[in-house]
Amino acid sequence: MQGTHPLATGTPRHDWTRDQAQTLFALPFNDLLFTAQSVHRQNFDPNAVQVSSLLSIKTGACPEDCAYCPQSVRHETSLEREALMEVQAVMAAAAKAKAAGASRFCMGAAWRSPKDRDMDKVEAMVRGVRELGMETCMTLGMLTAEQAQRLKGAGLDYYNHNLDTSAEYYGEIITTRSYQDRLDTLAHVRDAGINVCCGGILGMGEDESDRAGMLVTLANLPKHPESVPINLLVQVEGTPLFGRAPVDGLDFVRTIAVTRIMMPHSVVRLSAGRTDMSDEMQALCFFAGANSVFYGEKLLTTPNPEANEDMALFGRLGMRTERVQPPLAS
Ligand code: SAM
Numbered sequence: 001m002q003g004t005h006p007l008a009t010g011t012p013r014h015d016w017t018r019d020q021a022q023t024l025f026a027l028p029f030n031d032l033l034f035t036a037q038s039v040h041r042q043n044f045d046p047n048a049v050q051v052s053s054l055l056s057i058k059t060g061a062c063p064e065d066c067a068y069c070p071q072s073v074r075h076e077t078s079l080e081r082e083a084l085m086e087v088q089a090v091m092a093a094a095a096k097a098k099a100a101g102a103s104r105f106c107m108g109a110a111w112r113s114p115k116d117r118d119m120d121k122v123e124a125m126v127r128g129v130r131e132l133g134m135e136t137c138m139t140l141g142m143l144t145a146e147q148a149q150r151l152k153g154a155g156l157d158y159y160n161h162n163l164d165t166s167a168e169y170y171g172e173i174i175t176t177r178s179y180q181d182r183l184d185t186l187a188h189v190r191d192a193g194i195n196v197c198c199g200g201i202l203g204m205g206e207d208e209s210d211r212a213g214m215l216v217t218l219a220n221l222p223k224h225p226e227s228v229p230i231n232l233l234v235q236v237e238g239t240p241l242f243g244r245a246p247v248d249g250l251d252f253v254r255t256i257a258v259t260r261i262m263m264p265h266s267v268v269r270l271s272a273g274r275t276d277m278s279d280e281m282q283a284l285c286f287f288a289g290a291n292s293v294f295y296g297e298k299l300l301t302t303p304n305p306e307a308n309e310d311m312a313l314f315g316r317l318g319m320r321t322e323r324v325q326p327p328l329a330s
Pocket residue numbers: 062068069070071108109110111112139140141142160161162164200201231232233234235236272300
């Protein structure tokens with residue numbers, strides 16, 4: 001493509017090196033954004049955005065020690081814990097999200113991994129939300145191969161399981177499970193035939209090489225995740241990462257652009273942290289290749305922009321909300 005960087009072929013590759021990713025990060029901003037936008041419009045409608053709503057189906061008291069997370073039992077946050085919700089209440093929340101314009105409903109649980117006794121209930125949630133005509137996504141922690149098969153059997157469309165950062169930096173953020181544990185669950189999800197949603201968080205004190213390393217791991221998976229959420233850390237008082245230096249907005253946009261170039265067929269989600277972003281920064285993220293957001297006033301436990309504010313922003317940008325399918329198996 002004329003004027004674009006030669007590393008940007010616009011088709012999926014699985015042999016990225018960290019040097020190559022860092023070369024992209026180091027491009028002049030306009031060259032990087034032009035390249036990312038060119039790759040984006042080669043593969044997607046540049047004016048379409050996919051919107052997913054989130055619900056926390058089991059909140060707080062999580063045994064894991066993720067330093068960013070308000071739901072860890074090890075951090076003193078003001079969060080009220082809540083037991084696993086009833087199926088009817090989950091369906092009511094999904095119906096409300098659908099009426100507000102969401103096409104996918106993502107259900108998250110503060111678990112290290114689901115207990116087998118919880119599986120019947122979460123499977124019923126998947127069936128119920130699907131009956132409403134919505135796509136389903138769940139994020140429940142680590143899964144065994146068998147649990148992934150059971151979720152597939154219930155009709156689950158996507159499973160979210162983030163790598164969060166590079167393999168090297170991971171141990172600074174989480175000690176109660178390993179990077180390999182995460183990769184194993186991703187393989188079980190992939191083998192079960194469920195679409196993979198996997199990305200990370202910026203603003204945890206990682207450097208550019210960690211951001212590049214995480215994207216290389218994602219892009220070199222046997223198949224690119226269909227959905228790649230890029231979160232900006234939501235700083236919650238009481239978590240160890242509260243008070244970290246904020247991410248430079250332009251560095252965040254760069255990361256979206258590099259993600260778009262390295263995983264050209266994936267839907268890239270501008271995820272948590274949008275309440276701290278200006279409309280102009282979000283517009284730059286869409287230009288850099290983001291084509292999905294979390295929609296509705298709450299993420300799992302923290303605030304998200306109001307639905308009407310998002311609709312107003314999409315209107316100003318001439319963007320339509322619709323189901324955005326990955327263009328090809330990649
Ligand atoms: N407990 C499950 C797990 O961790 O796999 C699922 C729920 S967990 C809350 C889902 C994801 O939310 C995490 O992997 C992390 O990427 C993201 N997350 C949690 N707290 C966050 C925060 N404060 N800011 C940004 N992203 C966050």
